[in-house]
Amino acid sequence: MAIKVITDSTSYIDPETQNELGIDLIPLSVNFPDESFLETEVDYDYFYKKIEKTGIIPTSSQPSLGVIMEKFREIVSRGDEVLAIFISSTMSGTFATAMQAKEKILQEFPKARIEVMDSYTNCMALGMQVVAAAREAKVGASLNKALQAAQFVRDRVRFYFVPETLEYLKKGGRIGTASALLGTILKIRPILTVDMKTGMTHLLEKTRGTTTAINRMLEMMEADRNKYGLKEILIHHINAPEKAQNLKKLLMERYGLPVDICSIGPVIGLHTGLGTVGFVYYTEN
Numbered sequence: 164m165a166i167k168v169i170t171d172s173t174s175y176i177d178p179e180t181q182n183e184l185g186i187d188l189i190p191l192s193v194n195f196p197d198e199s200f201l202e203t204e205v206d207y208d209y210f211y212k213k214i215e216k217t218g219i220i221p222t223s224s225q226p227s228l229g230v231i232m233e234k235f236r237e238i239v240s241r242g243d244e245v246l247a248i249f250i251s252s253t254m255s256g257t258f259a260t261a262m263q264a265k266e267k268i269l270q271e272f273p274k275a276r277i278e279v280m281d282s283y284t285n286c287m288a289l290g291m292q293v294v295a296a297a298r299e300a301k302v303g304a305s306l307n308k309a310l311q312a313a314q315f316v317r318d319r320v321r322f323y324f325v326p327e328t329l330e331y332l333k334k335g336g337r338i339g340t341a342s343a344l345l346g347t348i349l350k351i352r353p354i355l356t357v358d359m360k361t362g363m364t365h366l367l368e369k370t371r372g373t374t375t376a377i378n379r380m381l382e383m384m385e386a387d388r389n390k391y392g393l394k395e396i397l398i399h400h401i402n403a404p405e406k407a408q409n410l411k412k413l414l415m416e417r418y419g420l421p422v423d424i425c426s427i428g429p430v431i432g433l434h435t436g437l438g439t440v441g442f443v444y445y446t447e448n
Contacts, residue, residue, distance in 0.1 A: 166300040166309055167238045169247040171226065172202040172259055173430050174290035175399075177423075184297035189234060191250075191257065193429040195221045202430050210429045211402055211437055225257040225429045231264040239268060239275035246279045248293050251362030253357045277406055278310055280317075283362040287397045287443045288322040302409055316445050321387065322357045323367070324399060324441025325376040329353075352376040355435070362436070377410065377440070384444060388418070392447035398424045401432045401439040410440065 170176070171191040181188060183343040190203040195213065202223075214220060231247075238245050247265075252258035258281050265277045282289040304312075311432045329351070334445040347411050354368045372375040387393070396414055414422045427439065 165243045165308050166304075167243050167245055168293060168297040168300055169234060169238075169245060170289065170293040171249050171286045172428065173250045173255075175286055175425050175428055175431075176290040176293060177300075177425065180294060181242065184294065184301055186293060186297050187234065187238075189226045189257075189432045191226060191255070192224045193221045193433065194224060195219060200429070202428050205241055205429055207426060207428060207432075208402070211432065213327065215437070216435065220433055221429075223255075223433065225255050225260060228260050228263055228267075231261050232267055235264055235268045235273070235277060238274045239277065244276040244278075246280070246296055246300070246306060246309050246313070247279050248282050248296065250285045251283050251357070252281045253296075253362040254285060254364075263429065270422050272349075276306055278306060280310065280313060281362070282313075282317060282440060284317075284322060284357045286322065286399055286427055287425055288357060290425075291320055291391050291395060291397070291443065291445055292316045317359070319324045319394070320359070320443065320445040320448075321384070321393070322378040322399075322441065322443045323383065324355050324356070324435065324439055325352050325370075325373060325380070325402070326435040327352075327373060327431060327438025328436055330436060354380060355441075373406075373440075380441070382411075384442070385445075387446050390446075393418060393420065394447050396420055396422050396442060396444040398422060398442050399427050399440070400424065401427045401435065402437045403440050406440045410442065414442070 169187045188396045190201040195199055206284050218272050225319040247261055249258045261279045265279050282292050295316045296309040299309040350372050351368050356367045358365050369381055398407045398410050411422045
C-alpha cells in the first residue's frame with residue numbers, strides 16, 4: 164500500500180519535481196469567449212498576449228466532480244491511499260468538489276483512506292505543502308505523517324507579490340477605475356498577500372514603485388527570518404524573468420539558500436497580470 168499525493172494545477176510545481184515525487188496534478192481551466200484551455204496545456208505567452216491584445220480577462224473554472232472522482236477511484240482501486248491538497252477553498256470550489264468526490268468514492272470503497280486538505284492558499288505556497296507531503300510519502304511514511312508535514316508548512320508559509328500594473332485588478336473588478344487611474348499616475352504598487360486565516364488574497368500595503376515594494380517585502384521576510392528562521396524560498400513571476408533573476412541573485416547572496424524560480428500560470432495570473440513578481444517562503448519555527 165502506497166500514498167499518492169494529489170494537487171491541482173495552481174500549485175505550479177515544476178514537472179521534474181512532480182515526476183520525482185510521484186505527484187498527480189488535476190488541472191483547472193481558463194475560458195475566453197471564443198476558446199478554453201486546461202491550464203496545463205495552454206502556452207503562457209499566448210495566454211497573456213491574448214489578454215493584452217483583446218483586453219478581455221478570461222474566467223477560470225474548477226475540475227469537475229467526475230474528474231476528481233476518477234482520479235480518486237484509480238488510486239484506491241489498486242489499494243493505495245490518497246492525500247489531496249488543493250487551492251484555498253475561498254478562492255475556488257475545487258476543495259469542496261473534492262470533498263464530495265471523497266464521500267462518493269468511500270461509498271464504493273468503504274475501506275479506502277482518502278484525506279482532503281485545504282491549503283488556504285495557492286501557487287507554490289500550496290506547492291510547498293504538497294512537496295513536503297510527497298517527500299514523506301516517497302520514503303514510506305504513513306498517511307498521517309505526510310498530512311502533518313503538509314500542515315507544518317501550511318502553518319508557516321508566507322506569500323508576498325506585487326503587480327507591475329493595476330489594469331488586471333481593474334479589469335477583474337478587484338479595484339475601481341478611479342483608484343486604478345490614480346494609482347497609475349502616482350506609481351502606486353500594492354503589496355498583496357494571501358491571508359492564511361481566510362484563504363483570500365488581500366492588500367497588505369501600498370508603496371510608490373516596484374523597487375520600494377520589493378524592498379518592503381524583503382524587510383518582512385527578514386523580520387520572519389530573525390524571529391523564526393528560514394526554511395525554503397521560491398520566486399514567482401509572470402513574464403518577468405529579468406526581475407526574477409535579479410531577485411534570485413539578491414536572495415541567494417543574502418541567505419545562502421537555494422532559490423528556484425517559478426512562472427505563475429493563467430488561473431492565478433489573470434488576476435494580477437504581466438510583470439508581477441513575488442516570493443514564497445516558509446519558516447523553521
